[in-house]
Structures are given as structure tokens and as C-alpha cells.
Amino acid sequence: GDSVxxxxxxxxxxxxxxxxxxxxYTATGYPSLFWYVQYPGEGLQLLLKATKADDKGSNxxxxxxxxxxxxxxxxxxxxxxxxxxxxxxxxxxxxxxxxFGKGTSLLVTP
Amino acid sequence: xxxxxxxxxxxxxxxxxxLTIQCQVDSQVTMxxxxxxxxxxxxxxxxxxxxxxxxTYESGFVIDKFPISRPNLTFSTLTVSNMSPExxxxxxxxxxxxxxxxxxxxxxxxxxxxxx
Numbered sequence: 001g002d003s004v005x006x007x008x009x010x011x012x013x014x015x016x017x018x019x020x021x022x023x024x025y026t027a028t029g030y031p032s033l034f035w036y037v038q039y040p041g042e043g044l045q046l047l048l049k050a051t052k053a054d055d056k057g058s059n060x061x062x063x064x065x066x067x068x069x070x071x072x073x074x075x076x077x078x079x080x081x082x083x084x085x086x087x088x089x090x091x092x093x094x095x096x097x098x099x100f101g102k103g104t105s106l107l108v109t110p
Numbered sequence: 111x112x113x114x115x116x117x118x119x120x121x122x123x124x125x126x127x128x129l130t131i132q133c134q135v136d137s138q139v140t141m142x143x144x145x146x147x148x149x150x151x152x153x154x155x156x157x158x159x160x161x162x163x164x165x166t167y168e169s170g171f172v173i174d175k176f177p178i179s180r181p182n183l184t185f186s187t188l189t190v191s192n193m194s195p196e197x198x199x200x201x202x203x204x205x206x207x208x209x210x211x212x213x214x215x216x217x218x219x220x221x222x223x224x225x226x
Contacts, residue, residue: 032213043219044153044202051212089152093213096141096206100153 002027002094006101009087013080013108021075021104023064023090032093033057033066033073036100039086047075047088080108112137114218116203122224128191131221133203135184141206142180143215144188148199156201159186193225 007022025033035047035057048057050066050073057064062077075088085108090101113136123129133142142159157165157178165178180186190197203218 034214044217046214046216049212049214096213097143097155097158098153098204098213098215099155102152 002031002092002099004090004092004099004101006088006090006104009103009105011104011106013106015082015108015110016079017108019075019077019080019084019106021088021090021106023073023075023101025071025073025090025092027071027092027094030066030068033064034091034093034098035062035064035073035075036089036091037086038089038103044089080106082108082110084108112139112205112207112216114203114205114216116218116221118221119219120222120224122226123193124226125194127193128189129193129223130187130189131201131203133186133188133218135205137184138208139183139205140208140210142186143204144176144178144186145202145204145217146199147202147220153202156188159188190223193223195225198223198225 004025032051034049036044037047048059050057053068055066064073064075087103087105089103091098115134117132144156145153147153155168156171157167159178159180161180177189200220200222202220204215
């Protein structure tokens with residue numbers, strides 16, 4: 001079935017460092033792809049999305065490009081802040097529901 | 111977006127008891143789902159809540175353990191029956207909004223259950 005694989009965490013970075021969290025997918029066709037974020041003690045929030053190949057989703061300085069050639073949707077940010085510390089989930093649309101990756105915990109230190 | 115209210119937000123339960131979680135949405139929705147997030151884990155889809163009919167369960171989840179109701183478009187309940195410590199999880203209500211583009215889902219804050 002459709003699934004996503006994302007890099008294991010935890011990831012620890014210093015403030016202003018460059019962030020990449022890898023996500024690859026296995027699916028029939030070209031499903032919509034998503035990144036969700038879960039801040040400590042909060043619910044799951046949609047961070048960005050891409051609905052077709054070569055689309056770039058962006059929000060709050062984060063970006064991800066839907067690459068069908070490599071079946072990837074890597075999350076990037078040029079300069080992370082302490083407030084970006086959270087768990088990030090890659091997901092793909094499967095039917096009407098979403099299938100999620102295992103999540104990557106990010107800790108940004110001052 | 112929408113406001114998705116879940117109750118209770120957290121509870122501590124005794125083994126063998128059952129607990130019902132409510133989910134209320136303030137906007138028009140087309141689909142409602144229930145997910146489980148076990149400690150330190152990702153989200154697993156339990157079932158799709160269908161209005162006025164039986165829910166559609168994913169592999170590994172059964173109606174006797176997780177009965178679900180959806181009497182109208184914006185309200186659903188999930189019951190966790192005959193609980194054991196393995197049921198300690200966060201249970202999340204999720205919705206697809208009417209008119210939404212791209213297929214994204216919105217999530218409630220979750221109901222954190224601890225079973226002793």
C-alpha cells in the first residue's frame with residue numbers, strides 16, 4: 001500500500017542552521033503530499049502541501065518540492081529558530097485519508 | 111480552517127472500563143476520521159466515520175473495540191471499550207472540510223488517555 005518513509009530523529013541543530021528532513025514515498029500514481037508539525041503540547045497542524053509533481057509548498061520559511069523522479073518531498077528551511085523545535089510528519093493522501101510517516105523530532109538550541 | 115473540539119482532552123481510566131470521546135466541528139465537513147497516536151509514535155488511522163451508517167475500519171481495528179457513531183455531518187464519537195494499558199494513546203479526530211482543495215485534513219487537539 002501507499003506509504004511514506006522519513007528520516008529518523010532526533011535532529012539537533014543550532015539556531016540559524018540549515019534544516020533538511022528527508023521524506024520519500026511509495027504510491028500508486030501521484031498522491032498529494034503534506035508536511036504536518038506538532039509543537040510540544042499542541043495538536044497537529046498542516047505546515048505545507050503539494051498536490052502535483054514539481055509543485056513547491058511553502059510556509060513559515062519552510063519549503064518542500066514534490067519530486068516524482070525521486071519520489072521525494074524533503075522539508076527544508078534555510079535558518080531554523082528555537083521556536084521550530086517540534087515533531088515533523090510527512091504524509092501522503094491515500095483515498096480520502098492520510099498516511100503518515102513516523103515523524104522526525106527537531107530540537108533547535110540557542 | 112475550522113475549530114475541531116474534542117472532549118475529554120485527557121483522562122485516566124481503569125482497566126476494563128470504556129470511555130467515549132466526542133468530536134464537534136464548527137464548519138461543514140465531508141469526511142471525518144479517527145486516528146490513534148501511541149506514545150512516541152506516528153498516527154495510525156482507526157476508521158472513517160460515516161454519517162448515519164457503520165464506520166469503515168482499518169486493518170487491525172474492530173467495531174467491538176472501537177465503536178464509532180456519526181449522527182450528523184459535524185459530530186462524531188469514538189468509544190474505546192474494555193480498555194487495557196495498551197490502549198494508552200492520544201486519539202485524534204480529523205476532518206476534511208467541504209470545499210477544501212488538495213485533500214488536507216484538519217485535526218483536533220486530541221484526547222490523551224492513560225489506562226492504569
